[in-house]
Amino acid sequence: MEKNSNFIILVFSTLLILINSFTFISSLKAHEIEIDQSVLLKKLSFSKLVKEAAPAVVNIFTKKDQQNQNSPLFSDPFFKKFFEEFIPRQRGPKITNSLGSGVIVDKKGYIITNNHVIRDAKKITVSLSDKREFDASLVLADPKTDLAVLKIEDDSKYLPYINLADSDTLKVGDVVLAIGNPFGVGQTVTSGIISALARTRVGIGNYQFFIQTDAAINPGNSGGALITTEGKLAGINTAIYSKTGGSIGIGFAIPSNMVASIIRAATSKGVIERPWLGIGGKPLDKTLSNQLGIEETQGLLVDNVYPHSSSYKAGIKKGDIILSFNDIPIVDISSLFYRVAISNIGEKIKLKVLRKGEAVLIDLKMIAAPEIPKRNITEIKGDNPLSGSRIANLSPALAEELSIDSLKYSKGVIIISINRFSRAYHASLRPGDVITKINEINVIKVSDVIKVLKKNDNWTIIFLRGEREYRLTIR
Structure with missing residues (x-):
């Protein structure tokens, strides 16, 4: 009996030791997890990134002439004397001020911003984060992309700048920062993620292909930087979807690859020469694919080919389905036009086409839109x-x-x-x-x-x- 009692006590003691050991180990693991979380939170600070990137984001101040609206009857000699006697005519334009943001993209002082920020400006002033101010000259303006390139001259030869990212490598869910001057309150940084890529129907510019982000973008942010966690320029903040004028978490940025094409044009010839494929089409969907009897549900069905275009010369035919442009999937006409717009004249590209159920690779040389016939104004x-x-x-x-x-x-x-x-x-x-x-x-x-x-x-x-x-x- 005594042996049995001792055995029971031994087993009970062993269980107590095991339970206490498990509790101790668990507490250690919990402590370790807490330490790991605190380290992770520290790593999530963007202070170093902002410190390096923010100086290259500038404030842009413009002065514009706002023409006074007079009655068209002022132009009629019969009424002119009567109106000028009883209704004083407003003379001369009214000067208005506006503001926006921009990004220095190289050490020579080239700045990228939105065209709508500097449109019709008589004077453009650029202010850096270190309080230096410069008069800026307009190098190139492109309403089609809503981008413009400015230039400032700095005798000190020191200008901070941001390198461009490859926007084709961006992914939905990537963390991004928006830097700009919202409402004129001063440089501000907001964070978010990339919510979507290749957004169309934004209603800005001719090339509907935008990065969507939930990083807060407000008036004054236009022309500012959307940067990656590597400190590179992912895009230029351009627009927001809002019924109030403030951010509701739906902002749009022009991708850096489009920005790069405008910078190339500005720093080389100073004019934009875009390639032109000369084709039209409609996107595939399940209904259209079923009608065509094909399995593919993504691509662009060609329904028009201009006879003097590079597409025609390369052998693109009505009824072909364009699947990819240099191995990048094509889903609609906007995605194709974007790929063409960021390419260079003379560049050779590769189209993957579905023709009669078979995939065909077509080499094509990019050319400008032909002027046939001459315009004869x-x-x-x-x-x-x-x-x-x-x-x-x-x-x-x-x-x-x-x-x-x-x-x-x-x-x-x-x-x-x-x-x-x-x-x-x-x-x-x-x-x-x-x-x-x-x-x-x-x-x-x-x-x-x-x-x-x-x-x-x-x-x-x-x-x-x-x-x-x-x-x-x-x-």
Whole structure:
């Protein structure tokens, strides 16, 4: 009996020791986890990163002329004296100030910002974080991308700058910092993640391809930096989605690869020369794939090929499905246009195309949009409804220059400008109108217009304005 009691006591003691040991080890592990968490929190501080990157983000102050709006009757000699006697006419433009942000991208003093920050500016002043101020000159402005390049001269030869990241390597979920001057309160840093890539339908610029972030971006942040945790420029903060004007966690930045293409243009020739593929298409979806009898559900179905384009010369055909551009997937026309825009003229690229169920690799050399025919800008005079207008032959090159659909308007006659006191203006014609017919005669070139105008006294003009067709009859 005594032996059994001793045995039970021994077992119970052993269990107590094991339980205490386990509790002790658990407490040690818990302590270790707490230490690891504190170390991790310390590593999450971005202070060193901000210290290195923030000096390259600058404040931009601009002065602009705001024209005073006077009644059009001031231009009429009969009413002019009456109005000037009883309603004083406002003379001279009003000077307005605005602000934004920018990023120094090299030691020579080149600064990238948004075009809308410096548009129509008479004077541009750049302020650095160390309180130095410089007058900036405009090197290049590109409304199509809403980017502009400025330059400042620094005698000290010391300017902080940020290197550009490869925006194609960014991933959804990557941590990013937004640096700028919101509301003019001074340089501010906010953090967030990349919420989405290749965002379209933002409504800014011609190339709808944006980085979306939840890092707070507010008015004044435009032109500021979106940087990676490596301290490189991921993009230029450009816009926010907001009903109040403040940040609600949906901001958009222009990718650094697009920024790089504009910087290259500014620092080389000072003009932008973009390649042009000369194709149109629609994105694949399940319904379209089923109709075509293919398994692929991602790609761009080609439905138009311009005959003088590099695509036509390389053998791209209507009905081909473009799957990738230099091994980067193509999902719609915006993603293709973006890839073309960041490429260089003369560069050789590789398209992967699905043709009759088989994948085909096509080598293609990037070229500029052709000017065929030559624009032949002509001023119309005489007793006709186009008198006072300047017209030109449309071509892909001119359509690109005017930021209109370069496939839809690859040919025809467009009104370039109109004198406000001319017969054409009073006939309700406007710059940008594309004339298609005069008196039921098809108009293809400027010479066609001249011929028709010489032979008639009564006119019926059919023209396109945007997506609508109009008919103008004058007798």
